[in-house]
Amino acid sequence: MARYLIKRIIISIVTLLVILLILFLLLQFMPGSPFNDQKLSAEQVAMLKEKYGLDQPIFIQFFRYVGNMLKGDLGVSYSISVNTPITELLVSRFPVTLKIGFLSLIFGTLAGLALGLLAAFFKNKLLRALYSILSLLGVAVPSYLFAMFFSYVLGYKWEIFPMLYDYRSPGVTTVMPIMALSLMVMAVIARFTRAEAQDVMKSDYVMLARCQGLKNSTIIIRYILRNSLIPVITVMAGLLVGLLTGSLVIEQMFSIPGVGALLTNAISSNDYSVVIALSFVYSALYIVVMLILDILYCIVDPRVRLGGKAE
Numbered sequence: 533m534a535r536y537l538i539k540r541i542i543i544s545i546v547t548l549l550v551i552l553l554i555l556f557l558l559l560q561f562m563p564g565s566p567f568n569d570q571k572l573s574a575e576q577v578a579m580l581k582e583k584y585g586l587d588q589p590i591f592i593q594f595f596r597y598v599g600n601m602l603k604g605d606l607g608v609s610y611s612i613s614v615n616t617p618i619t620e621l622l623v624s625r626f627p628v629t630l631k632i633g634f635l636s637l638i639f640g641t642l643a644g645l646a647l648g649l650l651a652a653f654f655k656n657k658l659l660r661a662l663y664s665i666l667s668l669l670g671v672a673v674p675s676y677l678f679a680m681f682f683s684y685v686l687g688y689k690w691e692i693f694p695m696l697y698d699y700r701s702p703g704v705t706t707v708m709p710i711m712a713l714s715l716m717v718m719a720v721i722a723r724f725t726r727a728e729a730q731d732v733m734k735s736d737y738v739m740l741a742r743c744q745g746l747k748n749s750t751i752i753i754r755y756i757l758r759n760s761l762i763p764v765i766t767v768m769a770g771l772l773v774g775l776l777t778g779s780l781v782i783e784q785m786f787s788i789p790g791v792g793a794l795l796t797n798a799i800s801s802n803d804y805s806v807v808i809a810l811s812f813v814y815s816a817l818y819i820v821v822m823l824i825l826d827i828l829y830c831i832v833d834p835r836v837r838l839g840g841k842a843e
Contacts, residue, residue, distance in 0.1 A: 537823075540823055541823075544819045544823065547819060548812065548815060548819065549598070551811075551812070551815045552594070552597070552598065552812055555807075555811050555812070556590055556593065556594050556597075556808065557590065559804050559807065560590055566610035566611045566802045566803050566804055566805075567581070567610070584608075584610065584805075586804075601812075604619065605617070606618040606622075606805075606809040606812075607805040607808075607809060608805060609621065609798075609803055609805060609806050610803050610805055610806075611803045612797050612801055612803050612806060618805060618806055621806070622791070622809070622810075622813065624789075625789055625790050625793075625794050626791050626813075628702070628788060628789060628790040628791075629776055629779065629783070629788075629790035629791040630776070631706070632706055632710055632713065632775075632779060632782075632783075632788070633775040633776045633779065634772075636709075636710045636713035636714040636775050637714075637771060637772050637775055639714040639717075639718075640714035640715065640717025640718040640721060640771075641717060641718075641721050641764075643714070643718040643721075643722075644717060644718040644720065644721025644722040644725060645721060645722075645725050645757070645764070647662075647663055647667075647725075647726075648721065648723070648724070648725025648726040648729060648760075649725060649729055649752060649760075651663035651722070651726045652725070652729035652730045652733065652756075653729070653733070653748065653752060666715075666719060666722070667719045668719075669715070669719070670717075670718055670722075671716070671719045671720065673715075675712045675713050675716055675779075675781075675782060676712070676782060676785060678711070678712040678715050679708065679709065679712035679781075679785050680785070682708040682711055682712055683708060683785065683786075686708060687708065693705070693707050693708050695708075695786070696786055696787045697786050697787050697788040697789065699789075705786070706786075706788070708786065709782050709783075709785075709786050709788065713775055713779060713782060716771075717771050717775070720771060721764055721767065724763050724764055724767050725760055725764055728759075728760040728762075728763050728764070729757075729760045732755065732759045732760055735759075737755060738751060738755050738756065741754075741755055765825060766825065768825075769821045769822055769824075769825040772821055773814065773817060773818045773821055776791070776814065776817065779792050780792035780793075780796055784796060791810060791813075794806065795807070795810045798810065
């Protein structure tokens with residue numbers, strides 16, 4: 533186990549460095565500059581590039597950035613919030629994005645598990661129809677369309693929830709964004725849960741449990757649910773990162789001061805340092821989630837082998 537984790541950590545570090553290098557190279561080919569102010573002369577732009585080290589070769593910039601990053605320094609913003617450390621921008625915005633992403637994942641997963649298990653275990657036509665409609669809509673309809681629907685109906689027409697984010701009452705003002713994002717999670721989890729649960733229900737040990745007279749609730753919790761969690765956990769890893777990176781439009785719609793809005797502004801203003809830092813954070817987050825996923829495999833199913841060897 534320890535050897536496997538060390539190997540994965542080393543591979544993850546190398547992968548992050550490669551991603552960082554690719555980001556640096558790609559941004560060199562982007563049109564425009566972080567210093568697009570028409571009031572600046574060519575000499576002033578040159579002085580600013582020299583100040584931030586942007587006039588140096590790309591590989592020198594890269595290794596300097598890696599060295600600063602190891603010290604916890606992700607650089608400063610060039611144009612969004614001039615000379616403000618990016619870590620300060622992240623500290624003030626990332627908790628909001630994490631909160632919305634995690635709550636959307638939790639609510640969507642719980643609802644998807646319940647819907648998928650019910651659709652697989654019971655033969656009710658109404659339940660099957662509800663499953664088909666919700667799973668199809670959740671996958672086919674983008675989250676921002678659900679957000680627009682909730683905003684119009686629940687926010688504008690019925691005035692149940694505020695239409696814009698308010699830091700004074702973050703709980704109430706994030707209900708609609710969480711609902712919009714969790715529907716996609718619910719649909720995906722329900723599809724995987726139902727498909728896996730149907731396979732598990734045909735297994736010999738489930739048939740034996742039924743012959744022994746165990747209750748349906750016991751069979752679902754002890755046998756079907758646990759053995760259906762492996763593919764669900766796999767999907768959850770991608771969904772979590774997808775929620776954090778895919779909530780850009782949602783945050784803009786509800787004026788949520790999260791990382792999504794920061795990344796959108798950084799791209800539009802060519803703030804290279806912020807774009808690189810956020811892309812790196814997202815990449816690191818995804819790799820960490822995948823590492824945690826491998827550990828959860830062993831907890832849920834001891835038959836899983838790490839590194840090709842039995843633990």
